[in-house]
Amino acid sequence: MDYDENKIDDYTLALLYLVTHERHEGLGARAWKGFDWDTMNRLHEKGYISNPAGKTKSVAMTEEGFLRAREQFKQFFAKQTTVISLPKLTPDAKKRWNEVPEQARKDIIESVWCPHCKTGVPMELHDGKMERRLLVLRGTCKKCGGEVARVVEPEG
Template sequence: MEIDEDKIDDCVLALLFLTLDRDHRAWKGFDWAVLQRLHDKGYIGDPVSKAKSVWLTEEGAARSRALFEAYFSKPDGKDRT
């Protein structure tokens, strides 16, 4: 099976939105290769540090939110729980 790394990167960026705070920091508990690719694409700061979180750029935070909404929101926007 051939893996589409861009799709993986989009999913991880979307999931970073779950722990994103108002300072644009999110927990970095994902695969290091994915985080490095997101850094190379300009969506996050350098993930190589002792910090348990990573900083999202303005573009990264906006894309993270948009991807989260695209992948995980209900079609009509209503909560059915």
């Protein structure tokens, strides 16, 4: 198998952060070294860790190595906290919106006139409010990101 050694190095270095057991601010750290030998040698050549040869079970990380390890660890393994912005509807707008049958709601959201695209587009719903008896939905065009709005007429 052909593999990307640099990628292996990056992930190994990132995992070294996980097994760091001594941190000396500004001077690096020490980390357990039970990783692939060749990789550890490459990390040494890159200046991130001390020579991994020797009997000690841990290796010294340079300050540069430690900071990069921490950075990479965050990048590779941190849980993504995706911010899902729920549409904000005023209470009466929400009530009216919920009265619309689900399929009709989908149809409305999936085909909104976009003045920029000059066609019906799916809308990312952001907010809604009642204006007299009309439900006014505002959002953005999923194609161009421009602002779109849709008015839902009162029933009957």
